[in-house]
Amino acid sequence: MSITVIKRDGSKEEFIPEKIVVSCLKAGATVEAARKIAKIVEARLLEQNVKEVSARDLTKMILELLRKENEEWYRNWIVFDRAIKRRKTEEELAK
Template sequence: MVMIEKMNGQMEAFIPEKVIVSAIKSGAPLNIARDIAEQISGDIHDGMTTQDIKVQLLLLLKSRNPEWEQNWFSWRYGSEQVSDAIIGQDIISDDVIPSIVQ
């Protein structure tokens, strides 16, 4: 079982289904969502952060369909403004979100 570090510093087991759900909520069909989760699962290692996983997910969504990446931001943060402001940035951080929304 691979343990990943959450934003609050706690460790938890990596659950590929969470990646699948995120991809589906972004607009990816189930078969592609599973493929993305499989790709990410192959790169997972102990101590990896949820931030690292999020960046991988967004890159894979964008490579399949750039709209899915934007949909992820809209789903996650509930704002088209946020997704439009962040799309294209090399570093994706929750620290950026509050400053964009304000």
């Protein structure tokens, strides 16, 4: 069964657990913790028989698990995420 992620701009893409791992690693998580978080998120979605999930809901799930693992990784994710959103907004304004 495939799960579709509805991104903030309305576009859709396939759910890829490896993307969660990469994001967690960027926040400072260990490989083991990042893989664990990705597996938990995927298992929850499959358990609930979810066909589509918003990027926002996915992020909430990841952040909740990241915070349980390590407060610093959680804060790093928030800072990193805000910087990316700011850059996207600036690029849109520059067009």
